[in-house]
Amino acid sequence: xxxxxxxxxxxxxxxxxxxxxxxxxxxxxxxxxxxxxxxxxxxxxxxxxxxxxxxxxxxxxxxxxxxxxxxxxxxxxxxxxxxxxxxxxxxxxxxxxxxxxxxxxxxxxxxxxxxxxxxxxxxxxxxxxxxxxxxxxxxxxxxxxxxxxxxxxxxxxxxxxxxxxxxxxxxxxxxxxxxxxxxxxxxxxxxxxxxxxxxxxxxxxxxxxxxxxxxxxxxxxxxxxxxxxxxxxxxxxxxxxxxxxxxxxxxxxxxxxxxxxxxxxxxxxxxxxxxxxxxxxxxx
Numbered sequence: 001x002x003x004x005x006x007x008x009x010x011x012x013x014x015x016x017x018x019x020x021x022x023x024x025x026x027x028x029x030x031x032x033x034x035x036x037x038x039x040x041x042x043x044x045x046x047x048x049x050x051x052x053x054x055x056x057x058x059x060x061x062x063x064x065x066x067x068x069x070x071x072x073x074x075x076x077x078x079x080x081x082x083x084x085x086x087x088x089x090x091x092x093x094x095x096x097x098x099x100x101x102x103x104x105x106x107x108x109x110x111x112x113x114x115x116x117x118x119x120x121x122x123x124x125x126x127x128x129x130x131x132x133x134x135x136x137x138x139x140x141x142x143x144x145x146x147x148x149x150x151x152x153x154x155x156x157x158x159x160x161x162x163x164x165x166x167x168x169x170x171x172x173x174x175x176x177x178x179x180x181x182x183x184x185x186x187x188x189x190x191x192x193x194x195x196x197x198x199x200x201x202x203x204x205x206x207x208x209x210x211x212x213x214x215x216x217x218x219x220x221x222x223x224x225x226x227x228x229x230x231x232x233x234x235x236x237x238x239x240x241x242x243x244x245x246x247x248x249x250x251x252x253x254x255x256x257x258x259x260x261x262x263x264x265x266x267x268x269x270x271x272x273x274x275x276x277x278x279x280x281x282x283x284x
Contacts, residue, residue, distance in 0.1 A: 001228060006235050008033035011087050015068055015124060016094035018045040020194035021144070021226060023053075025091060028227035029234065030057040037081060039066035040094070068094045068120025078127040086135065089234050090128045092121040092143040092166070097159040098280055099201060099265065101273055110158045117162035122169060129173070129182055138181030142233050143170050145186045145245060147253035155265055167245055174243030183242035185233055190249020192221040201280075217250030 012029050016022040017038030030036045030053050038053075038061060040046050046063040053061045066077045081087060096116045100109065125141055132139040146153075148160035149167045170184040177184065191211055202211075212219050229248055232238055247253060268276070 002032055002231060002235075004031070004033065006032040006231060006237075010034040010089055010234060011037070011085060012089040012091060012234060013037045013039060013064075013081065013087050013124075013128075014091045014093055015039050015066065015120065017091075018042060018049045021189065021192055021223065022091070022093040023049050024223035025093065025227045025230045026061070027053045027056065028224070028231050030054070030059050030061055032231055032235075033059075034089075034234070035059070035062070037062040037064055037087075039064040039068075039077065041065065041067050068124055069115045071119075071123045074120075074123040074127050078124075078131065082131055086131065086137055087128060087139065089140040089142070090124060091230065091234070092124055092141065094120050095144065095159075097156055097201060099155040100277070101155065101270075102157040104270070104273070105158070113158035114162040114165075117159060118165040118169075121166045125169065125173070125184075129177060132182055133177075133180055139183075140234060141170070141173070141182070141184045142230060143167075143184070143186045145188045147188050147190070147247060147249060149188065149245075151253060170245070171243045178242060183239070185238075185241055185243065186245040187226070187229060187233070188245055188247045188249065188253075189226050190221055190247070190252045191215065192223060192226060214255070215250040215252045216255050219250065221248060221250065 007029055010029070010033070012034045014022050014026040014029070014036065017026040018040040022038070026036050026038050036053070038046055038049060043063070043065050046065065050061040050063050064077050064081065067073055094116055096113050121143055128139060128141060143166050145163040145167050146159070148156060149163040153160050167186055170186045173182070173184045226248055229246065233241060233246070
């Protein structure tokens, strides 16, 4: 679909790049010629993923241990990255989510999601943007959100609220930083299966029927489809796209489904929710 050198000359940081969708996007960037840096909290996972991607693409993939919730650590890691040369692009992919009754969420549980999704995205975005602006360089920031950012989604209030904030941040900076040759955009993926995260979101009994029944396309997304979309936005071919959020969900949000396959959750009592919480903790 793309030329093998589509991203040649790009230096891209992918947060949450060790697993799941972040890993798939990082792998595609590397295959298309980019110098890729993957960041996350688990060094062993990062090293394993980097070796796997490098074996496939033939290009070295760099790793950085990074907890995006810690602004001081973010600044330190960005200094380390810039010491070897400036980034051209940032992919804000690090996230966290779980299902819960909103009225029973503690402040700590709420912050566990918003600190990663909104706080972490903001810290990394500002760290990159500040350095580009000070050096008189352009840049490209892509953030992963969800359609819940504008529709809401039952039992995931912290994530929906945080993703809405991320989308607002991308749209705000598209205007503010546009004259500085920095563009910002977002992708809102629908259902793409990822091991581990899937089990935390959908414990036993949470789904009454196959999730793809919510989707007009009647199938789940393929990681390659998302990775190719992200690669296009990271490329110079998309240099006139900024402030936009592109949905890739097989038409799910347009169909107004927003969780009909998870209707059993509305009937659970507190005891059943407590069991689900234990099951989700066991899946981490």
